Amino acid sequence: MSGTRVFGEPIARREDPRLLSGHGRYVDDIGQGALEVAFVRSPHAHARIAGIDVTDALDVEGLAAIYTHEDLTGRMAEPLPLLIPHAALTHGRTQFALAKDEVNHVGEPIVMVVARDRYVAEDACDRIRVEYEFLPPVVGIEAARAAEHLVHDDVPGNVAAHMVQEVGDAPAAIAAAPNVVTLELEIERSASMPLEGKGVHARWDADDRSLRVYTSTQASTSVRAAIAAKLELAVDRVDVVAPDVGGGFGVKIVHPWPEELLIPWTAIRLGHEVKWTEDRREHFVSSAHERGQVQRIRAGFDDDGRLLGFEIVLWHDNGAYTPYGIIVPIVTTTQLLGPYKPGAYRAEFYSLYTNTLIVTPYRGAGRPQGCFAMERTMDAIAERLGLDRTVVRERNFIQPDEMPYDHGLIFQDGRPLIYDSGDYPAALEKLKKLVGWDEFEEYRAAARAEGRRVGIGMACYVEGTGVGPYEGGFVRVEPDGTVVVATGLTTQGQGHQTVFAQVVAEELGVPIDRVVVTTGDTRRFKYAVGTFASRAAVMSGNAVALAARKVREKALRVAGEALEADPRDLEIVDGMVQVKGTPGADIPLSTVAVLSNPLRYAFDEEAKRATQFSAPADPDKPPVADDDEPGLEGTDYYSPPRSTFANGMHAAIVETDPETAEITILRYCVVHDCGTLINPRIVEGQIHGGVAQGVGGALYERMVYDEAGQLQNASFMDFLMPYATEVPVIETDHLETPSPLNPLGLKGAGEAGVIPGSAVLASAIEDAEGFRISRMPISPSELHHLRESQPPPGSGLRDTGRTGSVPATGGQEATNEEVTGT
Amino acid sequence: MTDTDAAERNHPVTMLVNGVHRSAEIPARRLLSDFLRHDLGLTGTHVGCEHGVCGACTVLVDGRPIRSCLQFAVTLDGAQVTTIEGCTRADGELGSVQQAFQDCHGLQCGFCTPGFVTTITAFLDENPDPTEDEAREAIAGNLCRCTGYQNIVASVLRAAELANGSAGQEST
Ligand code: FES
Ligand code: FES
Numbered sequence: 004m005s006g007t008r009v010f011g012e013p014i015a016r017r018e019d020p021r022l023l024s025g026h027g028r029y030v031d032d033i034g035q036g037a038l039e040v041a042f043v044r045s046p047h048a049h050a051r052i053a054g055i056d057v058t059d060a061l062d063v064e065g066l067a068a069i070y071t072h073e074d075l076t077g078r079m080a081e082p083l084p085l086l087i088p089h090a091a092l093t094h095g096r097t098q099f100a101l102a103k104d105e106v107n108h109v110g111e112p113i114v115m116v117v118a119r120d121r122y123v124a125e126d127a128c129d130r131i132r133v134e135y136e137f138l139p140p141v142v143g144i145e146a147a148r149a150a151e152h153l154v155h156d157d158v159p160g161n162v163a164a165h166m167v168q169e170v171g172d173a174p175a176a177i178a179a180a181p182n183v184v185t186l187e188l189e190i191e192r193s194a195s196m197p198l199e200g201k202g203v204h205a206r207w208d209a210d211d212r213s214l215r216v217y218t219s220t221q222a223s224t225s226v227r228a229a230i231a232a233k234l235e236l237a238v239d240r241v242d243v244v245a246p247d248v249g250g251g252f253g254v255k256i257v258h259p260w261p262e263e264l265l266i267p268w269t270a271i272r273l274g275h276e277v278k279w280t281e282d283r284r285e286h287f288v289s290s291a292h293e294r295g296q297v298q299r300i301r302a303g304f305d306d307d308g309r310l311l312g313f314e315i316v317l318w319h320d321n322g323a324y325t326p327y328g329i330i331v332p333i334v335t336t337t338q339l340l341g342p343y344k345p346g347a348y349r350a351e352f353y354s355l356y357t358n359t360l361i362v363t364p365y366r367g368a369g370r371p372q373g374c375f376a377m378e379r380t381m382d383a384i385a386e387r388l389g390l391d392r393t394v395v396r397e398r399n400f401i402q403p404d405e406m407p408y409d410h411g412l413i414f415q416d417g418r419p420l421i422y423d424s425g426d427y428p429a430a431l432e433k434l435k436k437l438v439g440w441d442e443f444e445e446y447r448a449a450a451r452a453e454g455r456r457v458g459i460g461m462a463c464y465v466e467g468t469g470v471g472p473y474e475g476g477f478v479r480v481e482p483d484g485t486v487v488v489a490t491g492l493t494t495q496g497q498g499h500q501t502v503f504a505q506v507v508a509e510e511l512g513v514p515i516d517r518v519v520v521t522t523g524d525t526r527r528f529k530y531a532v533g534t535f536a537s538r539a540a541v542m543s544g545n546a547v548a549l550a551a552r553k554v555r556e557k558a559l560r561v562a563g564e565a566l567e568a569d570p571r572d573l574e575i576v577d578g579m580v581q582v583k584g585t586p587g588a589d590i591p592l593s594t595v596a597v598l599s600n601p602l603r604y605a606f607d608e609e610a611k612r613a614t615q616f617s618a619p620a621d622p623d624k625p626p627v628a629d630d631d632e633p634g635l636e637g638t639d640y641y642s643p644p645r646s647t648f649a650n651g652m653h654a655a656i657v658e659t660d661p662e663t664a665e666i667t668i669l670r671y672c673v674v675h676d677c678g679t680l681i682n683p684r685i686v687e688g689q690i691h692g693g694v695a696q697g698v699g700g701a702l703y704e705r706m707v708y709d710e711a712g713q714l715q716n717a718s719f720m721d722f723l724m725p726y727a728t729e730v731p732v733i734e735t736d737h738l739e740t741p742s743p744l745n746p747l748g749l750k751g752a753g754e755a756g757v758i759p760g761s762a763v764l765a766s767a768i769e770d771a772e773g774f775r776i777s778r779m780p781i782s783p784s785e786l787h788h789l790r791e792s793q794p795p796p797g798s799g800l801r802d803t804g805r806t807g808s809v810p811a812t813g814g815q816e817a818t819n820e821e822v823t824g825t
Numbered sequence: 826m827t828d829t830d831a832a833e834r835n836h837p838v839t840m841l842v843n844g845v846h847r848s849a850e851i852p853a854r855r856l857l858s859d860f861l862r863h864d865l866g867l868t869g870t871h872v873g874c875e876h877g878v879c880g881a882c883t884v885l886v887d888g889r890p891i892r893s894c895l896q897f898a899v900t901l902d903g904a905q906v907t908t909i910e911g912c913t914r915a916d917g918e919l920g921s922v923q924q925a926f927q928d929c930h931g932l933q934c935g936f937c938t939p940g941f942v943t944t945i946t947a948f949l950d951e952n953p954d955p956t957e958d959e960a961r962e963a964i965a966g967n968l969c970r971c972t973g974y975q976n977i978v979a980s981v982l983r984a985a986e987l988a989n990g991s992a993g994q995e996s997t
Binding site: 015016018019020022023024025026027028029031032035064065120122123196197198199247248249250252282283495496497498684685687688690691692693694695696718719720724726727728730732733756 | 833852854855862863866867868869870871872873874875876878879881908909910912913919923926927928930932933934935936937938939942961962964965966967968969970971972973974975976977978
C-alpha cells in the first residue's frame with residue numbers, strides 16, 4: 004500500500020485476517036478461568052415478588068454465590084440511571100439492577116447466581132423458588148392507551164412522556180387546504196438482534212485496587228463512568244474495554260445494563276474474575292426492542308401535490324422502563340420530514356409504558372417509522388391526485404439552492420434541525436434511471452400478460468448523522484515508525500481499524516500498514532461518547548485527522564531543525580520527511596519521533612541513528628521547551644456545530660403471488676449520499692446490512708407478545724431474520740455531496756440502509772395490489788387477509804378519492820382517507 | 826437433583842482437532858461448542874443462538890458441517906474436527922475461503938464468519954464450481970446480521986476461484 008493514496012479507496016479491511024482465522028477476541032473469549040453467572044429472570048410480565056427461597060440451591064456443587072436485591076447496598080441498591088432525561092419525559096422510570104418488590108416485564112433479572120461454570124449456575128437457578136403475586140399486565144399500545152391497568156402505579160395513563168413540536172399552524176393550514184389525506188399507520192416491534200449477545204467480564208486487582216471490565220458495548224467510556232459511580236469507585240481505578248464486538252445495531256448503546264454493574268460488583272466481592280455471557284433467549288427478553296408505533300397523520304396539499312400542512316400524532320410503546328429517555332419518538336417526529344418542505348408542521352407523541360421489554364434505539368432509531376409516515380403520505384397524495392409518485396416527491400423536495408435548510412425544529416441533539424447539504428433532485432434522477440422507473444409500466448403490462456402481479460415502490464429519507472457533542476483522537480509516531488492511533492468510541496464491525504488508519508495514513512503521509520488503531524478502550528483514550536447515530540466516521544474520523552495534523556506539524560518542525568530547512572518546504576511521503584524537490588534531503592519519520600524525545604537511551608538502531616541529526620542542545624534552555632512536549636504525538640477533538648444530514652432513496656420491484664400472496668422482491672435499488680467516502684467498500688457493506696434489516700423489518704420480523712406479556716417467538720427459530728435467500732440482490736449508486744460542517748466532508752452511513760425498508764416495500768406492494776398498505780411488517784397471510792377484506796369493485800364501499808383507483812383500507816381498521824373541500 | 830450429579834461425572838474424550846490429538850475429561854452434558862471454546866481454548870467457534878439455527882457454531886466433523894451447539898462432545902470421541910482455526914493454510918496464511926472473505930468484504934463484525942467459512946469449505950469440497958444461485962443456497966442456513974449476504978455470496982464464488990487456481994495448498 005506504500006506510496007499510494009488510501010483515503011477514499013476501497014481497500015481490504017485490516018482487521019479481517021485476525022477475525023477470519025479465529026483470532027478475534029470477543030467478550031466470551033476472555034477469562035477462561037472466570038466464575039460464571041446466570042440469572043433467575045421473571046417469567047411473568049407484571050407481578051409483585053412475595054418471596055425468594057434459595058435454600059435448595061445452596062448445596063449445588065460449584066456454587067459461589069447467590070444475590071438478590073437485598074444484598075445490594077449503597078448506590079447499587081438504587082434504580083439504574085435515566086441516561087437521557089428530557090423535560091417532556093415527566094414520568095421517567097428505570098429498573099433496579101436486581102428487581103426490588105416488583106417485576107414489570109418477562110425477563111427482568113431477580114436473582115444472580117455465580118458458579119464454577121454456566122451449567123452449574125443454571126442448575127442453581129433451577130432450584131431457586133420465587134413467589135409472585137400477579138398484577139394485570141399491560142400489553143400493546145391499545146391497552147396502554149386505554150389505561151385500564153397501570154404499569155407503574157404512580158404513572159397516570161401509562162404516559163411516560165407527551166411532547167408537541169410545531170412550526171406554523173398545521174391544523175389551520177390543513178383546514179384551508181384544497182385536499183386532505185388521513186392515514187392510520189402501524190409498525191410492529193423488532194430488535195437489533197446482533198449475532199453476539201451482550202456479555203461482561205470483570206477482574207478486580209485487589210493489590211492495585213483497580214478494576215478492568217470487558218463488555219460488549221457501544222459506549223465503553225460511559226460504562227466506565229457508570230460503574231465507577233454505582234460501585235462508588237474512583238473513575239481512575241476503573242477501566243472498561245470493548246473488545247471485538249459481534250454487532251450492536253443500537254442495543255449495545257444502552258448502559259449501564261444491570262449486568263454491567265452486577266458482574267464487576269460481584270467480582271470485587273468474591274475477589275475472583277467473573278463473567279456473564281447472555282444467551283439468545285436472554286437477549287430476546289431482557290435486552291431491548293424497538294419500532295412499535297401507531298401513527299395518525301393528516302396532510303393538506305394543493306392541487307399540484309405540494310404539502311401545505313402536515314400533522315402527526317403518534318403513540319410510541321416504550322416498554323416497561325425508560326432508561327434511554329425518549330430519543331426514539333423524538334427522532335421519528337423530527338426525521339420524518341425527509342427531503343421535503345412540509346408546510347406547517349405539527350408533531351405530537353405519547354410515549355407509553357407497557358409490561359414488555361424496554362424500547363431503545365435499533366439501527367435507524369425511530370427514522371424507519373418516520374420515513375414510513377411521510378412516504379406513505381406521499382404515495383397517498385399521488386394516488387389522490389392521480390400523479391406519478393416521483394413527481395409528487397420532486398415537487399415537495401428542498402432544492403439544492405435552499406441549503407442550508409432550517410426546519411425550525413429542534414433535533415435529537417438539542418440543536419436546530421438544519422440540513423447542511425444534499426441534492427435530492429439529482430438523487431431521484433439516479434434512482435429512476437437505476438430502477439427503470441419510467442419503463443415500469445411496460446414491464447407491468449408484460450408481467451400481467453403472463454398472469455403475474457408486480458408493483459414498484461420508492462421511498463426517500465434524510466438522516467441526521469454525526470451528532471455531537473464530540474469525539475477525540477490520539478496519534479503517536481513510535482521510534483520504530485509505527486503510528487499508534489486511539490479513539491474512544493467503539494467498533495462493532497464497521498471496520499474502524501481500517502477507515503481511521505486510512506485517514507491517518509493520508510494525513511500523515513505514512514504507509515497504512517504502519518498504522519495501528521485501537522477503539523473503545525478507556526486505557527487508551529479517556530474521553531468519548533460512543534458509536535450510534537451514524538456518528539463514528541464523522542466524529543472520530545475527523546478527530547483522528549485533526550490529531551494527525553498536529554503530529555504532522557510537529558514532525559515538520561522537528562525535521563526542519565534536523566534538515567536545516569523551512570518546515571513549509573517539507574513534505575511527508577511514504578514515512579519520509581523530505582525537502583520538496585530535493586532528493587536525498589530527507590529523514591525518516593521514525594527518526595523524527597526519536598528526536599522529539601530528549602531522553603534517548605540507545606535501545607535500538609533508530610535511537611543511535613537519531614543522534615547524528617540532533618543539534619547541540621542550548622545549555623540555557625530546558626530540554627523540552629515551555630510550549631512543547633516530549634514525543635511525536637498529538638491529541639485533538641472534533642466537536643461539530645450540529646449534525647450533518649445524509650440522504651438517500653430506495654426503489655423496489657416486488658411480485659405478489661395472485662394465489663398464495665407470497666411476496667418476492669425482484670429488484671432493490673439504492674441511491675445514497677453520505678458525503679465524502681473514506682472507504683466506499685465499507686460504506687457499501689453498511690448499506691447492504693441495513694437493507695437486509697429493512698427487508699427483515701418489512702416482511703418478516705416482529706415481536707409477538709401474547710396478552711399475558713409472554714414473548715411467543717423468543718428464538719431464532721420463530722423470530723424470522725432474513726437468510727441469504729430472503730435478501731434480494733442490492734443494486735447501488737451514490738452521490739457525494741461533502742458536508743460543509745467538518746474538515747473531511749463526511750456524513751454518516753451506518754443506519755441509512757435500513758430507514759426506508761418498510762416504506763419502500765409497502766409502496767411496492769400497494770402498487771402491485773391496488774389497495775392501501777398501512778401496517779408493517781406484512782406477511783403473505785396478512786396480505787391474503789387484506790385481499791379478502793377488500794370491497795368488491797363497484798360495490799360503492801370503496802374510497803372516494805379523486806382517481807378512485809386505490810381503495811382505502813387500513814386492514815382491520817377501516818378508516819383511511821377523507822376528502823375535504825374538493 | 827440426581828441429574829446434576831450425573832451430569833458432573835467426567836468422561837474421557839479424545840478428538841483429532843485441526844490435526845492435533847486433544848483429550849480431556851468432561852461432563853456428559855458438555856456441548857461440543859463449549860468443549861472447543863472453553864476446554865480447548867479454540868474460541869474461533871462462536872455461539873450465536875445455542876439452539877441450532879444461526880450456524881455460527883458450525884464446525885466440520887469428519888469433513889461434514891455440524892452445529893457444535895447441538896452436539897455433546899462425548900458423543901464425538903475419536904472424531905476428526907476442523908474449526909475455523911484449522912481453515913488456514915499449512916504456512917499459517919489465510920485459506921482460500923478465508924482469503925475470499927477478505928477480498929470480497931464478506932464480513933463485518935466477524936461473529937457469524939467462522940460458521941460461514943466452515944460451511945463453505947465443506948460445500949466447495951462437494952461442489953468446487955458453483956453457480957451464484959448454488960452459492961446463495963449453500964449459505965442459506967447461516968445467519969448474518971451485518972452484511973446482508975451480498976458479499977458472502979461473492980465470497981463463495983471467489984473462494985471457488987482461488988481454490989481452483991491454487992489447488993492443493995489447503996491444510997485441511
Ligand atoms: S450457535 Fe449453534 S446454530 Fe446458533
Ligand atoms: S458479520 Fe456480523 S453477523 Fe455476520
